[in-house]
Amino acid sequence: MTVELISVGTEILLGNIVNTNAAYLAEKLAMLGLSCYHQSVVGDNEERLEDAIRLALDRSDIVILGGGLGPTKDDLTKEVTAKVFGRELQEDAHTRERIQEYFDRLQRKNPITENNWKQAMVPEGAVVVDNHNGTAPGLILEGENGKTAILLPGPPNEMIPMFDRDIAPYLNRLQPEGIYSKMVKVCSVGESRAETMVKDLMEQQSNPTLAPYAKTGEVHFRVTAKAADEESADALMQPMLEELSRRFGKNIYTMDENVTLEEAVILLLKEKGMTLTTAESCTGGLLAGQLMNVPGASAVYEEGYITYSNAAKEKLLGVKHETLEQYGAVSYETASEMAVGAAKAAGADAALSVTGIAGPDGGTKDKPVGLVYVGCCVNGRVRTEEFHFTGNRRKNRDYAVVRALTLLREELL
Amino acid sequence: MTVELISVGTEILLGNIVNTNAAYLAEKLAMLGLSCYHQSVVGDNEERLEDAIRLALDRSDIVILGGGLGPTKDDLTKEVTAKVFGRELQEDAHTRERIQEYFDRLQRKNPITENNWKQAMVPEGAVVVDNHNGTAPGLILEGENGKTAILLPGPPNEMIPMFDRDIAPYLNRLQPEGIYSKMVKVCSVGESRAETMVKDLMEQQSNPTLAPYAKTGEVHFRVTAKAADEESADALMQPMLEELSRRFGKNIYTMDENVTLEEAVILLLKEKGMTLTTAESCTGGLLAGQLMNVPGASAVYEEGYITYSNAAKEKLLGVKHETLEQYGAVSYETASEMAVGAAKAAGADAALSVTGIAGPDGGTKDKPVGLVYVGCCVNGRVRTEEFHFTGNRRKNRDYAVVRALTLLREELL
Numbered sequence: 117m118t119v120e121l122i123s124v125g126t127e128i129l130l131g132n133i134v135n136t137n138a139a140y141l142a143e144k145l146a147m148l149g150l151s152c153y154h155q156s157v158v159g160d161n162e163e164r165l166e167d168a169i170r171l172a173l174d175r176s177d178i179v180i181l182g183g184g185l186g187p188t189k190d191d192l193t194k195e196v197t198a199k200v201f202g203r204e205l206q207e208d209a210h211t212r213e214r215i216q217e218y219f220d221r222l223q224r225k226n227p228i229t230e231n232n233w234k235q236a237m238v239p240e241g242a243v244v245v246d247n248h249n250g251t252a253p254g255l256i257l258e259g260e261n262g263k264t265a266i267l268l269p270g271p272p273n274e275m276i277p278m279f280d281r282d283i284a285p286y287l288n289r290l291q292p293e294g295i296y297s298k299m300v301k302v303c304s305v306g307e308s309r310a311e312t313m314v315k316d317l318m319e320q321q322s323n324p325t326l327a328p329y330a331k332t333g334e335v336h337f338r339v340t341a342k343a344a345d346e347e348s349a350d351a352l353m354q355p356m357l358e359e360l361s362r363r364f365g366k367n368i369y370t371m372d373e374n375v376t377l378e379e380a381v382i383l384l385l386k387e388k389g390m391t392l393t394t395a396e397s398c399t400g401g402l403l404a405g406q407l408m409n410v411p412g413a414s415a416v417y418e419e420g421y422i423t424y425s426n427a428a429k430e431k432l433l434g435v436k437h438e439t440l441e442q443y444g445a446v447s448y449e450t451a452s453e454m455a456v457g458a459a460k461a462a463g464a465d466a467a468l469s470v471t472g473i474a475g476p477d478g479g480t481k482d483k484p485v486g487l488v489y490v491g492c493c494v495n496g497r498v499r500t501e502e503f504h505f506t507g508n509r510r511k512n513r514d515y516a517v518v519r520a521l522t523l524l525r526e527e528l529l
Numbered sequence: 530m531t532v533e534l535i536s537v538g539t540e541i542l543l544g545n546i547v548n549t550n551a552a553y554l555a556e557k558l559a560m561l562g563l564s565c566y567h568q569s570v571v572g573d574n575e576e577r578l579e580d581a582i583r584l585a586l587d588r589s590d591i592v593i594l595g596g597g598l599g600p601t602k603d604d605l606t607k608e609v610t611a612k613v614f615g616r617e618l619q620e621d622a623h624t625r626e627r628i629q630e631y632f633d634r635l636q637r638k639n640p641i642t643e644n645n646w647k648q649a650m651v652p653e654g655a656v657v658v659d660n661h662n663g664t665a666p667g668l669i670l671e672g673e674n675g676k677t678a679i680l681l682p683g684p685p686n687e688m689i690p691m692f693d694r695d696i697a698p699y700l701n702r703l704q705p706e707g708i709y710s711k712m713v714k715v716c717s718v719g720e721s722r723a724e725t726m727v728k729d730l731m732e733q734q735s736n737p738t739l740a741p742y743a744k745t746g747e748v749h750f751r752v753t754a755k756a757a758d759e760e761s762a763d764a765l766m767q768p769m770l771e772e773l774s775r776r777f778g779k780n781i782y783t784m785d786e787n788v789t790l791e792e793a794v795i796l797l798l799k800e801k802g803m804t805l806t807t808a809e810s811c812t813g814g815l816l817a818g819q820l821m822n823v824p825g826a827s828a829v830y831e832e833g834y835i836t837y838s839n840a841a842k843e844k845l846l847g848v849k850h851e852t853l854e855q856y857g858a859v860s861y862e863t864a865s866e867m868a869v870g871a872a873k874a875a876g877a878d879a880a881l882s883v884t885g886i887a888g889p890d891g892g893t894k895d896k897p898v899g900l901v902y903v904g905c906c907v908n909g910r911v912r913t914e915e916f917h918f919t920g921n922r923r924k925n926r927d928y929a930v931v932r933a934l935t936l937l938r939e940e941l942l
Contacts, residue, residue, distance in 0.1 A: 129568065154570065186720075398821075400826070405818045408812070408813025419836050425832060
């Protein structure tokens with residue numbers, strides 16, 4: 117069965133946003149064993165959108181359209197798809213109710229503007245998929261010719277949960293044989309080395325297959341098996357998973373698709389009954405912000421510090437004035453004292469500190485942009501690492517966060 | 530003149546990489562005033578690639594192909610494009626020399642493998658564009674029918690410098706008239722209301738045009754004019770920009786494409802010579818992290834606090850024990866005391882505080898998930914706002930950050 121993706125939005129054609137939705141969906145479709153030979157992007161233009169939909173339905177079995185379901189005049193995806201399928205739009209009472217509820221929850225003082233009700237109009241005979249994170253529902257249109265269109269909202273925080281919860285199972289039910297996969301997530305090992313370590317496994321693969329994905333500071337391996345049912349797939353995957361475990365050992369932080377590195381670290385702290393704090397300079401709250409995105413993180417994290425200035429490092433963390441004078445704010449010594457001081461100030465069992473030069477300015481010959489020190493203090497024992505990142509400000513900060521989490525994980529194990 | 534993009538690579542179709550090249554090129558083409566109505570992605574497959582090139586040349590004047598120029602058997606872009614243009618491949622002596630030089634510079638111990646010389650083969654009559662960061666040259670094929678194909682290497686570090694140095698000037702020389710645009714960024718106004726406020730302008734638009742883009746907690750309007758030169762375009766856009774200014778007033782935080790809300794807030798603080806601190810509970814560092822992503826933010830921000838626990842709110846911010854007992858951690862009163870206390874503790878002129886229930890757990894009937902209080906203290910004057918967000922944990926935290934920045938901006942003005 118072939119699927120293709122059409123992303124609708126002039127903002128993508130103008131390069132205002134990067135089409136991360138397409139990458140997300142493409143990866144998920146590959147996991148589901150669906151062949152995707154085309155992706156396209158078309159603007160908020162009726163004629164071109166219609167052409168794109170007709171072309172896609174001509175050459176593929178299923179077309180997934182993303183974006184253009186909102187309340188504005190520009191949003192045409194539903195209208196044009198309905199036209200191609202020869203369906204009228206009619207109000208869906210259930211969706212109208214859900215939109216009302218959504219606005220009630222927001223407790224907006226202003227009345228709902230009229231254009232919002234446009235989102236309650238659906239093509240006749242369409243399967244309506246509730247949007248749990250917004251107002252525009254997803255829609256599935258099954259044509260008489262065996263061709264299907266699936267319409268998803270554009271915002272990733274609406275599209276992703278909807279796809280995972282309702283669309284992926286729908287697509288799986290259409291398949292004769294199932295594709296099952298597991299994700300093995302590795303930290304503390306570089307991309308090239310990780311790939312070299314499994315080169316032989318990749319060369320001899322057939323069922324299951326093994327595919328590496330490089331992520332910021334991590335490498336993920338997807339093991340995929342084709343089988344009649346999940347149990348048979350598990351049996352096929354088991355030897356490969358065991359082999360990966362043997363080769364990467366404790367550097368595998370999870371085999372659960374949905375677990376992130378920060379979740380793995382929080383879980384480890386919970387298991388050990390330990391608390392954590394953070395002291396951040398160049399990452400300025402990003403590390404704590406990522407940790408706090410884990411539901412229930414409050415069980416291990418009570419307080420943290422953002423110490424941009426030298427004075428704040430002294431006042432809040434007790435970094436010695438002489439240390440800052442002698443070695444500078446971006447130094448092995450300062451990072452170490454920040455970690456120890458943070459643990460003490462917060463009364464926490466573990467502390468992470470980050471100090472560095474994220475860029476674009478502030479670099480010198482001795483301390484160039486990208487130089488970052490990460491300190492980790494666990495039960496009074498400190499380990500500090502020096503890193504040289506080569507990205508822009510944002511990328512350097514992202515890498516620093518992952519390295520800090522990795523370092524803490526290593527120290528906890 | 531219309532241009533379209535074809536990205537060639539199975540790794541994009543499988544979702545292994547995000548197509549950032551397309552976003553980069555799309556933005557540059559828009560800036561050059563070239564209309565781009567289609568982007569597509571096709572795998573390393575001869576037949577489908579040929580179909581894609583023919584379709585693109587049929588509906589656009591210029592097609593830019595990215596990827597598939599490398600030395601491997603999979604790399605077919607040059608071969609298939611040459612076929613479509615009816616050209617033979619022949620060795621380009623200059624390119625062969627450059628490849629030799631490239632390998633000499635790398636000082637590879639191994640001899641150049643035979644397949645590398647494939648990259649010196651170019652379609653007859655093609656303009657060869659030197660690759661200063663790799664081996665595969667760029668190629669421009671001008672057809673007799675006035676249609677042009679531009680072939681660029683896939684790796685961004687080769688494609689981007691080549692495009693900027695040679696392809697952009699080439700495209701610019703082809704243009705009689707240009708497209709110019711400005712972005713008007715609005716906060717403090719919801720998406721639907723913002724659109725309703727400019728409905729008449731959108732209906733009567735021709736040159737310039739007006740397009741709204743909903744962002745998390747913000748609305749952006751792109752005003753686009755077609756004109757012989759930038760000055761004429763500015764003159765065309767001026768009345769529309771003035772009208773938007775009249776309608777949205779101080780809720781417009783910038784008319785600069787590249788300025789973010791956090792940058793606008795930091796700039797405002799710098800102009801007023803004021804300093805800022807933050808005290809975060811449910812956002813847990815995310816607000817500070819976003820502010821600190823602005824280069825030079827350290828000029829206005831010295832330190833900040835992440836106070837998840839009640840004890841931390843008392844200890845670091847001086848929130849009264851009775852306040853927490855009587856009203857709870859997520860309350861108007863606590864948010865207000867957090868803001869005042871943070872300003873005092875940091876010795877800052879302004880402070881933002883965030884306390885709320887991000888979810889998924891922790892909600893009650895009285896205080897449901899999504900309830901967030903944002904406090905803002907400027908020169909001792911406090912304003913606190915209550916919000917009801919309806920997203921998941923991540924979305925609620927993202928919205929809280931934008932609302933906090935918006936509130937501070939309102940208070941500073």
